[in-house]
Amino acid sequence: xxxxxxxxxxxxxxxxxxxxxxxxxxxxxxxxxxxxxxxxxxxxxxxxxxxxxxxxxxxxxxxxxxxxxxxxxxxxxxxxxxxxxxxxxxxxxxxxxxxxxxxxxxxxxxxxxxxxxxxxxxxxxxxxxxxxxxxxxxxxxxxxx
Amino acid sequence: xxxxxxxxxxxxxxxxxxxxxxxxxxxxxxxxxxxxxxxxxxxxxxxxxxxxxxxxxxxxxxxxxxxxxxxxxxxxxxxxxxxxxxxxxxxxxxxxxxxxxxxxxxxxxxxxxxxxxxxxxxxxxxxxxxxxxxxxxxxxxxxxxxxxxxxxxxxxxxxxxxxxxxxxxxxxxxxxxxxxxxxxxxxxxxxxxxxxxxxxxxxx
Numbered sequence: 001x002x003x004x005x006x007x008x009x010x011x012x013x014x015x016x017x018x019x020x021x022x023x024x025x026x027x028x029x030x031x032x033x034x035x036x037x038x039x040x041x042x043x044x045x046x047x048x049x050x051x052x053x054x055x056x057x058x059x060x061x062x063x064x065x066x067x068x069x070x071x072x073x074x075x076x077x078x079x080x081x082x083x084x085x086x087x088x089x090x091x092x093x094x095x096x097x098x099x100x101x102x103x104x105x106x107x108x109x110x111x112x113x114x115x116x117x118x119x120x121x122x123x124x125x126x127x128x129x130x131x132x133x134x135x136x137x138x139x140x141x142x143x144x145x
Numbered sequence: 146x147x148x149x150x151x152x153x154x155x156x157x158x159x160x161x162x163x164x165x166x167x168x169x170x171x172x173x174x175x176x177x178x179x180x181x182x183x184x185x186x187x188x189x190x191x192x193x194x195x196x197x198x199x200x201x202x203x204x205x206x207x208x209x210x211x212x213x214x215x216x217x218x219x220x221x222x223x224x225x226x227x228x229x230x231x232x233x234x235x236x237x238x239x240x241x242x243x244x245x246x247x248x249x250x251x252x253x254x255x256x257x258x259x260x261x262x263x264x265x266x267x268x269x270x271x272x273x274x275x276x277x278x279x280x281x282x283x284x285x286x287x288x289x290x291x292x293x294x295x296x297x298x299x300x301x302x303x304x305x306x307x308x309x310x311x312x313x314x315x316x317x318x319x320x321x322x323x324x325x326x327x328x329x330x331x332x333x334x335x336x337x338x339x340x341x342x343x344x345x346x347x348x349x
Contacts, residue, residue, distance in 0.1 A: 007276075007325040010218055065193050072201050076216055079198050083186035083219035 007084065008142060014080045015134045021074055022067075023132040026125070033117045033130045038110065040140040047107035048144055053096050054103070054111045055137060056089040059130065062118065066127030078131070149173075149229050149236035152180065152209075157225065157241060159250040162276045162323060166203075166211045168239065171229040179205045179230045183238075184213060187221035197226065205230060217247050220326055252321055252330035255279055259317045261338040266307040266315050272300045278322045280329070283307060286314040286337060296322075309340035 034040060034055075043051055064082040069075060095101070118126045152168040159165070171178045182203035189196045203211035217223055222244035229236040256271040270279055279297040283306050295306060309315050316337040321330040 007220075009275075010325065014218065060188070060192060064188065068193075072199060075198055076200075079184075079186055079189065080216065080218040082188040082192070083221045083223075086186075086188045086191075087220045 008138065011081055011084050012135075012138055014077045014084070015138070018074045018077045019132070019135065021069075021071065022128060025069075026129045026132045028121070028125065028129065031117070031121075031129070032133065032136075033114060033126065034133045034136045036117050037113070040110075040136065041143070043107055043110055044104065045144065046102075047104040047110075049092070049096060049099065049101040050103040051107040051111055052141065053089065053092040053101070054107070055114070056085050056092055058111075058114065058118075059134075060085050060089055063127045063130045066123050067131050081134070149178075149231055149234050151236040151239040152227050152229055153239065155225070155227060155239045155241055157213075157245045159245070159247065161253060161273055161321075162214070162247065162250050162325075163212075163274070164214050164217045164245070164247065164250070166213050166225050166227065166241075168209050168227050170209050171236065173231060176231055177207060179207055180209065180211075180227050181205060181230060182211045182213070182225065182227045184216050185224045185226075186219065187223070190224070203227075217245070220246060220248050222246050248326040248328065250323075250326070252323065252328060254330045254333040255319050255321045257281075257317070257319050257333055257336065259336040259338050260303070261309065261315075261340055263341050264309050264311065265305055266309050266317070266338070266340075267303045268306055268317055268319070269303045270297065270300050270319065273321055276323050276325050278324065279319050280322055281306065281317065281319045282332075283315060283317040285310070286316055311340055312342040314339045 060082065064078060067078050118130060121129065150171055152171055154169040155166065157164060157166055166182060182200045183197040184200060185195065185197045189198065200211060200213065200216060213225060224241055224244060226238040226240040228238045255273060258269040260267040260269065266283060268281060279300070281295045281297060282292050284292040293307070297304060306317065307315065314337050316335050318332045318335045320332045
């Protein structure tokens with residue numbers, strides 16, 4: 001398993017400060033990027049390290065850059081979260097290499113589903129929805145610590 | 146009109162996870178020069194086309210200091226820049242040389258006050274901010290090999306450390322720890338107090 005010291009509290013505080021603003025920009029309430037069709041909680045513990053790294057890469061590579069807003073406060077908080085994700089992803093990557101975290105079939109399938117959900121929407125809507133679901137990821141990470 | 150010179154001597158002061166950008170003033174006789182500050186994290190450099198993010202609290206400010214703590218909120222490499230503004234004219238940007246990572250902040254030992262309240266050994270620690278925990282070591286004088294430890298996640302008021310033996314002397318020291326950067330300060334100077342002597346009444 002990957003025990004990565006990360007300032008969850010800082011990421012959580014940054015997200016909480018903009019959660020309402022971001023979620024108000026997501027008109028499609030019937031769809032979920034992270035939880036459709038199955039919740040993250042179904043992922044086996046042996047797959048957790050790999051899918052966490054994949055999800056952090058997903059947010060860094062695909063999500064944050066499409067979330068720029070007209071609101072300076074929101075942009076600063078997104079920058080804070082994005083830079084924290086970058087720092088954590090680096091540690092997760094090192095951890096995966098050291099522990100040779102294997103990506104099981106289940107987590108690979110789960111991550112493919114998340115990408116399919118994401119690509120099913122136009123990029124800005126998908127990015128905003130993914131950012132608005134950040135607490136789903138944070139909750140899952142804290143529960144599975 | 147003559148180009149406004151860029152601010153000089155730009156530098157970052159960082160102590161106990163509080164970070165400030167400072168620069169030398171741009172002097173224009175009879176005019177009030179203002180300044181604007183922007184920051185760029187590693188994410189902006191690598192994934193957002195090298196974009197910069199303004200800091201509204203330090204936009205068009207006359208100060209030559211900007212509190213950047215709120216924006217330096219990840220353990221990655223940041224760059225900062227500042228420019229002078231006078232009316233419609235703007236100076237070139239002055240950008241920090243190299244990068245700044247909050248992991249390099251200087252950490253000072255905590256300020257503490259040790260109290261003996263009868264037989265109770267108490268300690269009071271000055272608040273250092275949300276990122277800080279404290280490691281408190283305490284021992285009975287003369288029994289340095291039997292040091293005890295208490296880790297305080299956050300600073301509340303007075304903390305009870307131990308119940309002391311009558312008349313004995315106890316010593317305490319503490320260090321600050323920041324989990325986000327996985328570093329600790331040096332220890333504070335040791336402080337010792339003596340427990341109240343035994344005042345049990347003898348009935349004759």
